[in-house]
Amino acid sequence: MQHDPLTPTKGERSTSPEGRRLDRVTAPLDVEKSALQADPDAAVSGLSAKAVEGRSLRQIAWMRLKRDKVALGGGIVILLLILIAVFAPLIVKLLGHPPNDFHQELLDPTLLTPKGSFGGISSQFLLGVEPVNGRDVFSRIVYGARISLLTAFLATLLSVSIGTVVGITAGFFGGWVDGLISRLMDILLAFPLLVFAISIGTVIQTANGSVFGLSGTSLSVATLIFIIGFFNWPYIGRIVRGQTLSLREKEFIDAARSLGATNRHIIFKQLLPNLAAPVLVYSTLIIPTNILFEAALSFLGVGVRRPTASWGSMLSDAVETYQIDPVFMIVPGVALLITVMAFNLLGDGLRDALDPRAGR
Amino acid sequence: MGRFIVRRLIGVVLLLIIVSAATFAVFFLGPKFVGADVARNFCGRVCNQQSLVEVKAKLGLDKPIYEQYGAYVKGVVAGRDFVTGTDTTHCSAPCLGYSFKTDQSVWFLMKDRLPITFSLAIGAALMWLVSGVAVGILSALRRGSFFDRAAMSVALAGVSLPVYFTGLVALSIFSYKLKWFVNVHYVGFTSNPALWAKNLLLPWICLAFLYAATYARLTRANMLETMGEDYIRTARAKGLPESVVIRRHGFRAALTPIVTIFGLDLGGLLGGAILTETVFGFPGVGKLAYDAIATQDLPVVLGVTVFAAFFIIMANLIVDVAYAYVDPRVRYG
Numbered sequence: 074m075q076h077d078p079l080t081p082t083k084g085e086r087s088t089s090p091e092g093r094r095l096d097r098v099t100a101p102l103d104v105e106k107s108a109l110q111a112d113p114d115a116a117v118s119g120l121s122a123k124a125v126e127g128r129s130l131r132q133i134a135w136m137r138l139k140r141d142k143v144a145l146g147g148g149i150v151i152l153l154l155i156l157i158a159v160f161a162p163l164i165v166k167l168l169g170h171p172p173n174d175f176h177q178e179l180l181d182p183t184l185l186t187p188k189g190s191f192g193g194i195s196s197q198f199l200l201g202v203e204p205v206n207g208r209d210v211f212s213r214i215v216y217g218a219r220i221s222l223l224t225a226f227l228a229t230l231l232s233v234s235i236g237t238v239v240g241i242t243a244g245f246f247g248g249w250v251d252g253l254i255s256r257l258m259d260i261l262l263a264f265p266l267l268v269f270a271i272s273i274g275t276v277i278q279t280a281n282g283s284v285f286g287l288s289g290t291s292l293s294v295a296t297l298i299f300i301i302g303f304f305n306w307p308y309i310g311r312i313v314r315g316q317t318l319s320l321r322e323k324e325f326i327d328a329a330r331s332l333g334a335t336n337r338h339i340i341f342k343q344l345l346p347n348l349a350a351p352v353l354v355y356s357t358l359i360i361p362t363n364i365l366f367e368a369a370l371s372f373l374g375v376g377v378r379r380p381t382a383s384w385g386s387m388l389s390d391a392v393e394t395y396q397i398d399p400v401f402m403i404v405p406g407v408a409l410l411i412t413v414m415a416f417n418l419l420g421d422g423l424r425d426a427l428d429p430r431a432g433r
Numbered sequence: 434m435g436r437f438i439v440r441r442l443i444g445v446v447l448l449l450i451i452v453s454a455a456t457f458a459v460f461f462l463g464p465k466f467v468g469a470d471v472a473r474n475f476c477g478r479v480c481n482q483q484s485l486v487e488v489k490a491k492l493g494l495d496k497p498i499y500e501q502y503g504a505y506v507k508g509v510v511a512g513r514d515f516v517t518g519t520d521t522t523h524c525s526a527p528c529l530g531y532s533f534k535t536d537q538s539v540w541f542l543m544k545d546r547l548p549i550t551f552s553l554a555i556g557a558a559l560m561w562l563v564s565g566v567a568v569g570i571l572s573a574l575r576r577g578s579f580f581d582r583a584a585m586s587v588a589l590a591g592v593s594l595p596v597y598f599t600g601l602v603a604l605s606i607f608s609y610k611l612k613w614f615v616n617v618h619y620v621g622f623t624s625n626p627a628l629w630a631k632n633l634l635l636p637w638i639c640l641a642f643l644y645a646a647t648y649a650r651l652t653r654a655n656m657l658e659t660m661g662e663d664y665i666r667t668a669r670a671k672g673l674p675e676s677v678v679i680r681r682h683g684f685r686a687a688l689t690p691i692v693t694i695f696g697l698d699l700g701g702l703l704g705g706a707i708l709t710e711t712v713f714g715f716p717g718v719g720k721l722a723y724d725a726i727a728t729q730d731l732p733v734v735l736g737v738t739v740f741a742a743f744f745i746i747m748a749n750l751i752v753d754v755a756y757a758y759v760d761p762r763v764r765y766g
Contacts (some may be wrong), residue, residue, distance in 0.1 A: 147658060229558060260448060260451050260452065260569070260715040262745075263448055263452060263742055263745050263746050263749065264452060264455075264742065264745075265701070265703060265738055265741030265742050265744075265745060266701075267703075267707055267708075268703065268707070268734070268738045268741050269456070269459070269738060270721070270723055271458060271707070271723070271726050272459060272460060272463075272726055272734055272738070273463065275726045275727070275729065276459065276460070276463035276464055276495075361593065365595050368595060368597075369597065369708060371599050372595075372708070372711075373707070373708070373711065373723060374727070375726070385597075388597055388598060388601070389597075391601065392712070394599065395601055395604075395605050396605060396609050399605050400486050402598075402602070402605070404604075406598035406601070406602070409593075409595065409598065410590070410593050410594055410598070413592075413593040413594075414589060414590065417589060417592060417593055418589070
């Protein structure tokens, strides 16, 4: 369906703050950006481009981000966490004990809480011993990072992929396609997500044997990724749709069209590069939400199947014992806090760095 | 305006039908899909083929799914009769069926627990709205000050802290260490208002903290944006006192997006209520859902889900109508 860019269609007015933000892109940056992406090869190699060295949005953003120490700190913490998650077996081998080994000899035989102070923290058990079972808390935290990051990253990837594809389709083609997709997004957003996720989680937990060739932990992780990813895409879908609606009317799209560009070219070569910034920022900001969501489901007992370590299920174990052994509750909680905060800091920093309005 | 509301109401009904149908499908087709049988859970210890068939008939699971769904919708709208052998039980509208586990009416189960969830939700909502917006405005007006930086650091921690962690920390400090709130449990408002408020204070603060942090950040950003607008400069230029500029021009414009989000958050609060009620052991609707899920009591889960969806959709509707009232462009858009 060919859309005439000069006649705005119904539903044109973007009421979202993101949509408005893009309409107000400051002149110099916008020219730079659109010129760069509208035709990277030919037109730009004119006179002015050589005289004044143009900076791409990526360069500007990186320059700004480098100055933002707090965001960089967040980024470094995230890198460390990823390394911990990737090398979990090695770290545990060097500094801990296998995450599912019981050490009941370290527990008080009547109270079933760790011997010694501060939850049994010692040079052997860096973050203490779990009450009741006596597993190494450090190892479980390290392996928990794996589950946490894996589910959050893959769920984010899933929702961002669906959201971007669907959002561009709705925004670019407009008309009944847009109407249909927008209604679909409304429906999904009206779902009581947590209740629904808990129920799907429960149904999956009752599974006998394997579903789609998966069982046990991998099945529960796959289910989590699917639930979190699938129900979150409308949020990003809305943003991408709004951005596409306003981008579609920009001059560089007109230019591309008058040069005879196909829809395919416009979508992949013109729209997508311009959507990269908001999608990147939004992805960084929904990863922490997804981490908390995974933890919440595991806390409620419908997330990652035991005995696989998850920060959420550790917190739910701590509910039984926190009155006598608060350390076991604090450790996974603080792990969650640090991780989520690091992502929030980086996300905020990225947003500021990529925001064309920011004059810094 | 009237036509706008009617149009939106039709949309609400359609949306409810879709949400309930999808929920129904997940609960009644889902177990089959993963190779589990719902009826077996309610069949007792000695479960042979015959008793299984009886249980299925009693729970209505022997009929095809669309017939079950049709009966369910009819029950919600007009009530329905349950026939067991020669006995007929009439379940008047809104009939959400009977619990598989306890045979109690789902509607009554929910009605008993609603005051608890509402107490929790409304108290927390007021708390986070007032504190979040106030902190956000003060931060924006004193941008870069110590207050601003301190408040925004706390807010950042706040959005990163899940309620199931703050709840446990709060309980362990204020209930067990300091003994300020001993034996936190729900007390009805009518039986003892003072104790009602005292016991709800910790859950309120924990639930509100998360949202207040979000609202503070949002209000601050909106306020900063608004105060940079041209009409603020105009207002100042025509000699209005700064307090009037802030109140009449800055605050009002900055508040609009907050109202939208507040409506949506209030609708979606049931999710937060599940976690809060679980941590504090309050027997509200969220806890009901959680317990029902653990025992696979499908009618109860379905009832709560449909109810929660209804809530979210109504909150959306109210926000839309409020917007249409304020902004005529929306009405005719």
